Amino acid sequence: xxxxxxxxxxxxxxxxxxxxxxxxxxxxxxxxxxxxxxxxxxxxxxxxxxxxxxxxxxxxxxxxxxxxxxxxxxxxxxxxxxxxxxxxxxxxxxxx
Amino acid sequence: xxxxxxxxxxxxxxxxxxxxxxxxxxxxxxxxxxxxxxxxxxxxxxxxxxxxxxxxxxxxxxxxxxxxxxxxxxxxxxxxxxxxxxxxxxxxxxxxxxxxxxxxxxxxxxxxxxxxxx
Numbered sequence: 001x002x003x004x005x006x007x008x009x010x011x012x013x014x015x016x017x018x019x020x021x022x023x024x025x026x027x028x029x030x031x032x033x034x035x036x037x038x039x040x041x042x043x044x045x046x047x048x049x050x051x052x053x054x055x056x057x058x059x060x061x062x063x064x065x066x067x068x069x070x071x072x073x074x075x076x077x078x079x080x081x082x083x084x085x086x087x088x089x090x091x092x093x094x095x096x
Numbered sequence: 097x098x099x100x101x102x103x104x105x106x107x108x109x110x111x112x113x114x115x116x117x118x119x120x121x122x123x124x125x126x127x128x129x130x131x132x133x134x135x136x137x138x139x140x141x142x143x144x145x146x147x148x149x150x151x152x153x154x155x156x157x158x159x160x161x162x163x164x165x166x167x168x169x170x171x172x173x174x175x176x177x178x179x180x181x182x183x184x185x186x187x188x189x190x191x192x193x194x195x196x197x198x199x200x201x202x203x204x205x206x207x208x209x210x211x212x213x214x
Contacts, residue, residue, distance in 0.1 A: 002205055014137055018105065021177075022136075024202050093103070093211035 002027045003089035006035035008096045010045040015095040020046075028053040028089060030082070031074075036060045041069035057082060099130035101208035104139035109154050114142050117214035118160045125167040132171035133164070134196070134204060139214075140178045143189040158190050165191075173204060 004023050008015040016038055023029060029052055031038060036056050038045040046054065058076040061068075068074070077085060086092055102121050106113040117133075124131045135143055147158050164172070174193040179185070186193060196204060205211060 002211075015105075018137055021198065022201050022205060024206075091209065091211060093205065094213045095105075096213065 001089045003085055003092040004029045005092055005094045006031050006038075006096075007033040007094065009034035010038040010043065013096070016045055019095040023052060025052060028055060028085065030055040030057065030077070030085060032057040032060055032082075034064075036064060036066050039068050039072060039074060040066050041072075055081075055085060097129055098209035099132065099207075100124050100210045100212060101132045101134055101204060103211060103213045104133065104135045104142055105137050105213060107138040107141040108147070108157050109149055109152070113214045114157045118157065120212065120214075121164070121169060122160075122167055125164075125169050128168075131169050132173065132204070132208060133169065134173045134175070134201070135178070135193075136175040136201070137178050140174055140182060140184060140189075143172075143174070143191065143193065144184065145188055145190050161191050173200075175201060 002024070004019045004027060006016050006019050006029065010016040016035065019029060037043065039056055039061070054074045055077050056074050058078050061076065102117055104114070104117055108114045121131055121133065142157065143161060147156060149156055172191060172193045173196045174189070176195045176197050179195070186195060
């Protein structure tokens with residue numbers, strides 16, 4: 001399992017699209033920094049990846065005041081959870 | 097020894113990404129570590145023929161890719177969809193490349209031990 005870390009805004013960069021194209025169905029995706037903006041309830045960037053494990057870094061969500069949709073399938077993690085994710089996956093790749 | 101795939105996503109000249117990637121690839125290859133390159137999205141522009149950055153007072157990066165062969169770096173992969181979207185053919189590129197479709201791209205990410213994005 002590969003951990004895909006997306007740190008760029010989906011509005012101004014194609015990093016998230018690149019990630020969604022290359023991630024396998026069983027891979028994990030972690031949104032950090034401006035990457036968490038994809039989770040705003042008014043954003044519709046993640047509709048196409050329902051089967052993948054989706055995570056977001058909680059401090060970055062809070063910092064940006066992101067308001068998520070009620071039916072969001074994302075799991076939030078803190079910094080320890082971030083580290084734990086990297087150890088659980090075979091390798092990581094960053095998209096920005 | 098663990099292998100490294102260098103993933104190039106940015107066009108040349110607008111940032112230091114191209115040069116930093118080349119430095120990292122050459123350093124990796126110099127230590128005998130198996131290295132491969134992948135060009136995707138605007139990264140494919142790094143390989144386009146006919147670049148003449150001198151009028152903009154920039155240095156050509158293309159010759160470095162032509163030299164990769166001498167460093168034992170033989171795997172240069174290019175995303176097929178990225179090329180097509182930009183109206184480019186393999187013949188438009190400065191070096192021979194392996195064209196990768198979506199499943200080949202995923203296989204690449206799985207095969208290499210480390211993935212470095214530029």
